[in-house]
Every structure is written in structure tokens, then in C-alpha cells.
Amino acid sequence: MGKSTWKSEGQIMDGPQLRPHKTTQTKNILITGGAGFVGSHLCERMLQAGHRVICIDNFQTGDKRNIVHLHNNPAFSVINHDVVDPIDHDVDEIYNLACPASPPRYQMDPIHTTKTSVIGTMNLLELAARTGARLFQASTSEVYGDPSVHPQPESYWGHVNAFGPRACYDEGKRCAETLCFDYHHRHGVDVRIARIFNTYGPRMSAADGRVVSNFIVQALRGEDITIYGDGTQTRSFCYVDDLVESFVRLMDSRDLPFGPFNLGNPGEFTVRELAEMVIDLSGSSSRIVHHPLPVDDPRQRCPDIQRATRYLGWRPEVALAEGLERTINYFDALFSERSIAAEA
Numbered sequence: 001m002g003k004s005t006w007k008s009e010g011q012i013m014d015g016p017q018l019r020p021h022k023t024t025q026t027k028n029i030l031i032t033g034g035a036g037f038v039g040s041h042l043c044e045r046m047l048q049a050g051h052r053v054i055c056i057d058n059f060q061t062g063d064k065r066n067i068v069h070l071h072n073n074p075a076f077s078v079i080n081h082d083v084v085d086p087i088d089h090d091v092d093e094i095y096n097l098a099c100p101a102s103p104p105r106y107q108m109d110p111i112h113t114t115k116t117s118v119i120g121t122m123n124l125l126e127l128a129a130r131t132g133a134r135l136f137q138a139s140t141s142e143v144y145g146d147p148s149v150h151p152q153p154e155s156y157w158g159h160v161n162a163f164g165p166r167a168c169y170d171e172g173k174r175c176a177e178t179l180c181f182d183y184h185h186r187h188g189v190d191v192r193i194a195r196i197f198n199t200y201g202p203r204m205s206a207a208d209g210r211v212v213s214n215f216i217v218q219a220l221r222g223e224d225i226t227i228y229g230d231g232t233q234t235r236s237f238c239y240v241d242d243l244v245e246s247f248v249r250l251m252d253s254r255d256l257p258f259g260p261f262n263l264g265n266p267g268e269f270t271v272r273e274l275a276e277m278v279i280d281l282s283g284s285s286s287r288i289v290h291h292p293l294p295v296d297d298p299r300q301r302c303p304d305i306q307r308a309t310r311y312l313g314w315r316p317e318v319a320l321a322e323g324l325e326r327t328i329n330y331f332d333a334l335f336s337e338r339s340i341a342a343e344a
Contacts, residue, residue, distance in 0.1 A: 028090065030054045030133075032083050032124065033097035035062030037203045038138075038196075040070075041244050042095060047073055049248075054089060058082040061100045066203050083120030084112070087127060093251060095136040096124050099173075103166060103294070104209035110168035117172030118179070125183040125191075134190040136251050137180050139260060141197040141301055142170045151268075151302040154195065154260050164296040177260060184258065192250045197264025197303045201240030201323060202330035212237065212324070215275050216331050219284035229293035231272030236302045238265035239323035242316035249312040256311055264303040265316040277321060282328050 029046050033039040034055030039062065046053045052075045055067060059080060070076045081087060083098045099116045100106040106113040121137065128135040144152045145160035160170045183189040200212040218225045246263040250256075269277075275288050308314050 027051045027092040028054070029093045029095065030056065030089055030091040030127075031095045031097065032056045032120070033062060033099065033138075035059060035064060035067050035078070036097060036101075037066070037201075037205065037208075038199060038240060038243065039095075039097045040066035040203055041201070041240050042097070042247060043067060043070060043076065045244050045248065047075055051075070053077070054079065054091065056081050056083065056087065056098070058098075061102075061105050061205070061208070063203075063205065082116075083123055084115050086123045088130075089127070091127070091131055091133050093134050093136070094124055094128055095138070095247065095251075096121060097138045099138070099169070101140070101169075102205075102208040102210045103169075106169045107165055110165075113168040114172040117169070117176045121176040121179050125179060125187075125189055128189045128191075129183060129187045134192065134251060135180070136247060137176060137191060137193045139177055139193050139195045140169070140173045141195055141262070141264065141303065142166065143174050143177065143195060144298075144301070145170060146296060146298040147300060150300045151266065151304040152262070153304040154262055154307055161296050165294075166296050181258075191258075192256070193260040194247065194250055194263045195260045195303075196243065197238060197262065197301065198235050199238050199240055199243050199264070201327055203240075204327065206331065206334070211235065211271060211274065212278075212327065213331075215278040216282065216324075216328055219278050219282040219286050220328070220331055220335060222285055224289045225275050225279065225286045226291055227271055227275055227288055228291050228297065229271070230290065231275070231288075232270050233293075233297070233299045234268045234270050234302060235274070236265045236268050237274070237320055237323070238263070238316050239318035239326075242318050246308060246312065246314045246316075249314050250308075253312055257307075261308050261312070262303040262305050263308060263314075264305065265320075266303055266305055267316075267320060268302045269320065274320075277324060278328070281321065281325050282332075 029051050034043045035057035055078045144158040149156045180191040184191045204213040206217050
């Protein structure tokens with residue numbers, strides 16, 4: 001294989017010759033985890049752009065209701081498949097979003113979570129190597145663990161407990177990034193790695209255990225809003241439409257430095273501020289109660305997105321209050337539909 005150069009931050013290194021990549025024509029796009037919260041929005045976006053979409057999901061955490069409105073589109077197809085098993089399709093791009101992303105879900109079967117991140121990613125890298133497809137790897141801010149550097153830049157190596165209850169996800173995603181690097185360097189696979197920070201919006205699962213959905217569901221039901229710890233721990237929250245836009249820019253951009261990109265909203269809020277905002281926007285009478293902080297729960301989490309801003313021209317646009325209002329309206333409508341269906 002011929003030599004070219006690929007760029008890493010601050011240096012030029014010898015690297016593999018990458019194959020030409022489609023940029024304007026209709027593309028065959030494979031989206032794993034496509035029935036999930038973020039994946040379903042990405043499927044919509046790719047279909048709206050005129051591409052053919054193959055949605056792959058094992059429906060462990062994905063929901064058929066997230067994609068039912070796409071079934072009549074002739075450019076959309078769904079395959080019930082687990083990425084731990086090899087798959088073979090002639091595709092131009094692969095978006096690998098397959099893996100439970102909320103702690104209660106990925107801790108239910110930690111061995112399978114690790115296999116999904118490691119074996120699943122390897123299977124998709126093999127597919128990309130065979131077909132010349134560009135691969136998007138959904139990594140996570142969890143690779144930073146409970147960070148000692150704040151906000152977190154991509155150069156930070158992280159502070160992760162390899163034996164903790166979150167390790168199946170944290171270390172699985174770290175290993176997946178390593179595989180991406182090695183397949184790029186050894187086999188010329190064109191890989192784009194996104195370290196995704198907290199994301200919220202319509203189609204979140206009401207039972208996924210994430211802080212935004214937890215607070216909204218509790219507020220709409222008039223239940224106590226549960227804060228783990230004293231509520232001073234901070235998070236950043238990115239609306240799903242902003243995140244999907246960053247995915248597209250990362251995949252479509254040329255001459256990028258190789259390596260991960262932080263994708264998230266750098267606006268930082270305490271968990272208590274989030275709870276109070278949800279109560280206010282939903283008009284809820286819920287009160288806030290406190291429970292002990294889970295093991296290895298990070299005290300601070302906020303992305304440094306200078307790299308994404310510089311190379312992708314991207315910054316999130318949806319303010320937290322606006323995004324929360326849309327998400328509250330989604331859950332409110334969902335609960336109303338379920339109530340009507342139950343009465344019927």
C-alpha cells in the first residue's frame with residue numbers, strides 16, 4: 001500500500017493511503033444503534049439528505065417506535081442484528097452508535113457491553129477495511145472518567161477506574177478508540193472519532209436513568225426529584241439536533257487531524273440548577289430530595305470544543321432552557337398518548 005501523510009495534532013506522520021470517499025452523491029449509509037435515541041435522529045437526517053440508510057439494531061435499548069415513521073421511506077431498511085456478530089454490506093459510510101449509553105442499561109450486562117464496544121467496533125472496522133467506507137465511531141466523555149482536568153480537552157488521558165461498575169462502558173470505549181487508531185494506521189481505514197458528552201432531547205427513554213430524562217419524568221408525574229449527591233456536581237447538556245449536526249460535519253470534513261473530537265455543549269450547569277430549571281419549565285410541584293452519590297460518578301464534566309470549532313466550524317446553538325422545553329413537551333405528549341391508550 002502506498003504512503004501518504006496523515007495529520008496528528010502538532011505533527012505530520014507517515015501513514016496509510018486512504019481510499020477516495022464519496023462526498024456529494026447519494027450514499028449507502030449504515031447506522032448501528034439506529035433505533036436508539038440519537039441514532040433515530042441521525043437516520044432521519046441522512047434520509048432527508050437523500051441517502052439510503054440501513055439501520056442496524058438488536059433492540060436491547062433501541063425502540064421500534066423511534067423509527068416507525070421512517071418505514072414507508074423506500075430508502076430506509078432495518079436489520080435486527082447484534083454488532084458482536086460480523087456483518088457484510090456494501091456501504092459508503094458507517095456510523096457506529098451501537099452500545100447502551102446510560103449507566104443502568106450498560107451495567108445490566110457488563111460483559112456484553114464490553115463486547116459491543118470492542119468486538120462490535122472491530123467487526124465494523126473490518127467492514128470498513130473491506131469496502132473502503134468511512135467510519136464514524138461514537139466514543140464518549142466517559143473515557144475521561146472522573147477528570148482532574150477541567151474542562152476536558154482531547155489531549156487529556158483521563159482518570160478512569162478500570163475495575164469500577166462503569167468500567168465496562170468506559171474501558172470498552174477506550175479500547176474501541178485504540179482499535180480505530182490501529183485500523184487507520186495499519187489498514188488505511190478512514191475513521192472519525194467523536195467523544196460525545198451529555199445529550200438530551202425527544203426520544204430519550206423514560207427509563208434510561210439519565211439525569212435529564214429522570215428529572216423530567218419525575219417532574220411531570222409530580223414525584224420527588226432525586227439528586228444523587230449534594231447537587232453541586234456539574235454537567236454540560238447538548239441538544240440532540242446540535243449533536244447530529246456535529247456528526248455530519250465531522251464525517252463530511254476533509255483534511256482533518258486524526259484523533260478524537262469532543263462533541264458537546266460547553267455550557268456548564270450544576271445538577272441542582274438543572275433540577276430547578278425542569279421544575280420551573282414543567283410547572284411541577286415536585287420537591288428535590290438527595291440520595292448518596294453512586295460509585296465513580298464524576299464531579300465535573302464539561303467539553304473543551306475548540307478543536308470542533310476550529311476544524312468543523314461547529315458550536316451548539318440550542319440553549320438549555322429551549323431544549324428542555326422541547327423535551328418536556330415530548331414526554332408530556334408521550335404520557336398523554338399512553339394514558340389515552342390505557343383508557344381505550
